[in-house]
Amino acid sequence: MKLGILIASARPNRVGSHVAQWVTEHVDPAWDLDLIDLGAVSLPNFDEAFSPKQGEPYAHDHTLTWSDRVSALDALVIVTPEYNGSIPGSLKTAVDYLHREWAELPVAVVGYGWGAGSGAIAEAERLLRFVGADVRGSVGLAFRQDLDVSGDLTVRPEQTGALGALLRSLESVAVAARQG
Numbered sequence: 001m002k003l004g005i006l007i008a009s010a011r012p013n014r015v016g017s018h019v020a021q022w023v024t025e026h027v028d029p030a031w032d033l034d035l036i037d038l039g040a041v042s043l044p045n046f047d048e049a050f051s052p053k054q055g056e057p058y059a060h061d062h063t064l065t066w067s068d069r070v071s072a073l074d075a076l077v078i079v080t081p082e083y084n085g086s087i088p089g090s091l092k093t094a095v096d097y098l099h100r101e102w103a104e105l106p107v108a109v110v111g112y113g114w115g116a117g118s119g120a121i122a123e124a125e126r127l128l129r130f131v132g133a134d135v136r137g138s139v140g141l142a143f144r145q146d147l148d149v150s151g152d153l154t155v156r157p158e159q160t161g162a163l164g165a166l167l168r169s170l171e172s173v174a175v176a177a178r179q180g
């Protein structure tokens, strides 16, 4: 089974890489991992002629490649910063490009920011539910308490425990989906 860990920040010096590393360290080694760096995926602003919900064939190679990558996942952890009380545009664009690929996909959100990424988490959860993903829950990391601006992590045990519970939830749902 394949677990995606998606880094939503596209900044060169992003804290998100360190948060994704922390997530990776707690993943059951039985998972096949796909570390998805939205900076490298580098999708343009949405440029398909049709809404993905219409089910028309995708026209662009970047859409087909992104669709294949998400379709291969059994579950996904989204690692997102909070930008202006919300998610970065990179994440909104990545979600907008697809539709059927999100349906029933088990998703967990790991947000971070000065207020533990609460605005980003709320928006990411709302967005993923809107497109039909199976949002299992979230964990927030706070600057000063769990990490610093250079990306050094000293995560509180409650947050680490919450991540473990989320990862187990993703695994049980993904296993059940595989078994039909």
Ligand SMILES: Cc1cc2nc3c(=O)[nH]c(=O)nc-3n(C[C@H](O)[C@H](O)[C@H](O)COP(=O)(O)O)c2cc1C
Residues within 6 Å of the ligand: 009, 010, 011, 013, 014, 015, 016, 017, 081, 082, 083, 084, 085, 086, 112, 113, 114, 115, 116, 117, 149
């Ligand atoms: C455009 C922008 C907007 C930001 N807005 C917020 C915000 O609303 N809340 C917050 O807690 N931090 C905010 N920050 C600070 C980020 O939490 C901090 O820069 C963090 O390192 C961003 O994650 P990244 O390094 O992985 O990109 C913002 C940063 C940027 C670049």
